[in-house]
Amino acid sequence: MSAPSGPLGVLAARLPGRADTPAARVVPPTGFTAQLTVFTAAAMSFLAVFAIAMALAAGQLADRWQAALSQSATIRVSAPADQIEAQTAAVLRVLETTPGVGAARRLDDNEMRGLLAPWFGTDLPVEALPLPRLIEVTETGAGFDAEGLRLRLAAEAPGAVLDDHARWRRPLVAAAERLRAVSLVALVLIALVLAAMVTLAAQAALAANGQVIRVLRLVGAEDRFISAAFVRRFTARALAGSLAGTLAGLGAVALMPRAAADVGLLAGLGLSGSAWLWPLVVPAAAAALAYAATRVAAARTLRRTP
């Protein structure tokens, strides 16, 4: 009987899973359910890390593509100098009555100068050059019908060309958003499976230790003492398993191919920056789930013990 003493000893005795304190030893070790819980927590945490990485990556992808989409279309008006203003005005009128167009804005001379500066320097006399006019089109959520718009532009302003190179990403944004939603659903399912498995394992351990629980009650143990003996174990096992599974999951995610910065389309599954902190929630969540599941299972069993 050498219970640890001193503040460190007291702290250690309060830590879940210390097998050498008398209070922790009242429940005999149960090899199989213990291994089952550790394994399940590890496997579920591994999957949870992937689900989180998937949700974050899909979210980033959707955001990035969405941002690109909202300024996805440009209309370029090239025409002889005496017609260009009339055609530009005609294009703007057409856009005003086109469903799916949120805003249309003509780039002013300063912006034109900014766009050309990389090639011609900042002193360019933009006003004097026969440059095309550029109109930036911002779409609303549903987007516009590009073919319809082209036909109307051809009729009203023959010098206008619709450039909607980024619009083909629209379905991809929807797909990325769906992928994020599915990842979050997967995360919830993973949590439920872990809770169910811990409940089953705790229930099995409680049933296997019916006689132990009976004896503890007979010598005057309160329910919370008996419950704590089981809760301590299952929480510690879930935490240990989850830490291992999370680390393995993070390692596996780190090995995933990373997307090159210029290939925005193929944003990799990898986590970046503060996103690495999210998976650290997994072990805490696993421990909390195991804690709650075991408490509920213990309360249910104890109610039937006089």
Next chain:
Amino acid sequence: MIGFSSAGFGYAGARPLLTGLDLALPAGSFHFLTGPSGAGKTTFLKLCYGELVATEGGVTLFGTDVRQMDRDGIAAARRRIGVVHQDCQFLDHLTLTENVTLPLTVAGRPVPERDLADLMAWVGLTDHADARPPELSGGERQRAALARAVITAPDLILADEPTGNVDWEMAVRLLELLVDLNRMGKAVLIATHDLNLIRASKSQVSARLLRIRDRQVQAAGAEL
């Protein structure tokens, strides 16, 4: 400490086993409870420590009706009663010392090493402190059960057939231990069907005799 008022008990689906119990176990008393096997002695003891609840009338533990107690209240009352169970009720994965100190462990109380050593010496189990219960003889188990029953210094000790599976010499020894406890001021109730044990006690203690007959617990006379 324990009071029965018009109390009775019947197992679900069976006819009442005990009925019309009116008696009290006062502090410092020494009782034998006797009756043939199956008469309800163990059942009576279970009513005394709240494992069973009277199906008629009322039982009070330390002044509180059992039906008014919640589960923690029952647990608290049990920590004030030392019970030697018929089948000892040990945890086989713990050592004898850990079993004996179990009531302290569950109460979160420290183990006084000196008192523990004295107690183990008193029941003659010093050499078996680290043994597991299944490794012990019947008499050793009974003495360990007695040590566990008294480790919290309870005011009442209930012993269910404590001499049930030990030889006569050991039975007398256990009786002496229980008489010792009574001399220290503790109330003792021994359930037994062994009339020889009751006769053997006469020279040591003035015990009152309770007998289960016709589903009633009656004070028996001196006819033994």
